[in-house]
Amino acid sequence: MLNLPMNTLLGELKIVNTFQYFDIPRIFSCKNKTGTQYLVLSTFDDYDSFEWIYLPISNDRLASVISQKITLREAFQLPEDGYIFFVKSNFYGEAEVEYKFPEQIDNADLPKDGVFLKCDEPVSIESDCINAVEAAVSSRREIFNMHLYQIDSKLPEYEAKGFGSILISFQDLVDSLGQYCNGEPTLKGPISAEILTATKFKATKIFNGSFGIQLRSDSSSDLFSNSLASDAINELINLLETGDNEDFISNKLHELQGRVASKYKSFLKTLAKLDTPLKVNWGSPNLERGKDLKLDKNTIVNAYKAVSKIDIDMSEATVFKAELLGLDVKTKRYRVRNIAENEDYSGKISEESVNKVEHSEINGIYEVTLKKVIETNSSSGAEYTKWILTDLQQLTNKSR
Numbered sequence: 001m002l003n004l005p006m007n008t009l010l011g012e013l014k015i016v017n018t019f020q021y022f023d024i025p026r027i028f029s030c031k032n033k034t035g036t037q038y039l040v041l042s043t044f045d046d047y048d049s050f051e052w053i054y055l056p057i058s059n060d061r062l063a064s065v066i067s068q069k070i071t072l073r074e075a076f077q078l079p080e081d082g083y084i085f086f087v088k089s090n091f092y093g094e095a096e097v098e099y100k101f102p103e104q105i106d107n108a109d110l111p112k113d114g115v116f117l118k119c120d121e122p123v124s125i126e127s128d129c130i131n132a133v134e135a136a137v138s139s140r141r142e143i144f145n146m147h148l149y150q151i152d153s154k155l156p157e158y159e160a161k162g163f164g165s166i167l168i169s170f171q172d173l174v175d176s177l178g179q180y181c182n183g184e185p186t187l188k189g190p191i192s193a194e195i196l197t198a199t200k201f202k203a204t205k206i207f208n209g210s211f212g213i214q215l216r217s218d219s220s221s222d223l224f225s226n227s228l229a230s231d232a233i234n235e236l237i238n239l240l241e242t243g244d245n246e247d248f249i250s251n252k253l254h255e256l257q258g259r260v261a262s263k264y265k266s267f268l269k270t271l272a273k274l275d276t277p278l279k280v281n282w283g284s285p286n287l288e289r290g291k292d293l294k295l296d297k298n299t300i301v302n303a304y305k306a307v308s309k310i311d312i313d314m315s316e317a318t319v320f321k322a323e324l325l326g327l328d329v330k331t332k333r334y335r336v337r338n339i340a341e342n343e344d345y346s347g348k349i350s351e352e353s354v355n356k357v358e359h360s361e362i363n364g365i366y367e368v369t370l371k372k373v374i375e376t377n378s379s380s381g382a383e384y385t386k387w388i389l390t391d392l393q394q395l396t397n398k399s400r
Contacts (some may be wrong), residue, residue, distance in 0.1 A: 132283030185258025
């Protein structure tokens with residue numbers, strides 16, 4: 001049986017997982033007694049003479065390699081500590097070990113471009129990094145830690161439905177921001193599968209101290225630490241940093257276009273319903289990015305109110321001649337019939353328009369302005385349309 005290197009600076013080693021075996025282990029992971037972990041690649045063997053590359057690797061990075069988020073070549077070319085070990089050994093474990101930088105390794109010794117680690121059996125790897133920046137660098141994925149604080153309970157507990165709504169609205173918002181970053185924002189309709197794949201996040205860890213959850217982009221960054229998920233989270237952070245300043249929020253949402261306003265409104269609404277402050281830690285493989293920020297409960301509620309107004313302002317407007325069938329200013333509800341199409345519309349009256357319409361007469365003929373708002377059901381994810389009444393202008397006999 002082949003012995004691992006003994007009496008070297010690598011420590012006393014034991015194989016943990018063997019990923020490829022042919023006569024001897026060709027690709028495997030091992031640990032020493034102090035917990036240092038290596039991903040090992042066989043580069044040469046000649047009976048009793050062997051050469052290896054030992055890559056010091058964290059659980060997070062190894063998990064990304066095993067889940068094929070990072071190619072084998074990338075793993076060895078981008079070591080987390082900046083170096084690898086080049087090892088020459090014999091069958092009995094007698095070995096020579098030297099530090100090397102990845103650029104000193106012959107490309108012929110590395111796996112080909114685009115080759116991923118293949119595992120014949122499932123491998124369980126713990127994700128051990130809560131710190132957003134450390135986890136991002138190790139996994140080469142975007143990390144978004146969300147902390148929620150339930151004020152009326154000493155226990156970190158939330159209703160499953162409410163917490164699920166947070167995750168759904170977060171993903172919907174990131175998808176819409178990814179569509180903007182990709183240069184094709186739309187108000188409705190499906191977002192391309194390519195964008196949805198690139199902006200997908202997965203929940204990987206729940207931690208203590210608050211009700212906290214760690215979300216990681218499903219896709220990894222490229223060799224330059226760029227990704228669409230990173231661009232989308234960067235825009236989300238910019239949006240959150242506007243706080244409850246209505247002018248700043250308005251300017252940002254008009255810049256982002258498309259469905260971002262309605263998705264941001266849904267995200268803020270779920271936070272407001274949970275009655276919680278929000279603290280986020282963003283870590284990115286791109287060390288020029290990343291951010292920590294907090295929003296208190298009042299800021300969240302005020303931001304939600306501001307976005308609700310802006311969302312209506314940014315929506316499509318429809319103007320037509322209609323008969324007023326019903327109006328209740330107390331409940332802010334209306335019902336009208338489009339005369340040309342003989343089609344009924346009903347819904348809410350915008351806050352700003354209640355005083356304008358309260359003296360309108362039932363069965364009167366008006367020029368009606370409705371704003372179209374696309375919202376998403378937090379449980380099913382299905383989109384539906386609301387029509388908000390923003391203006392009623394009575395028509396004279398001549399204009400009728």
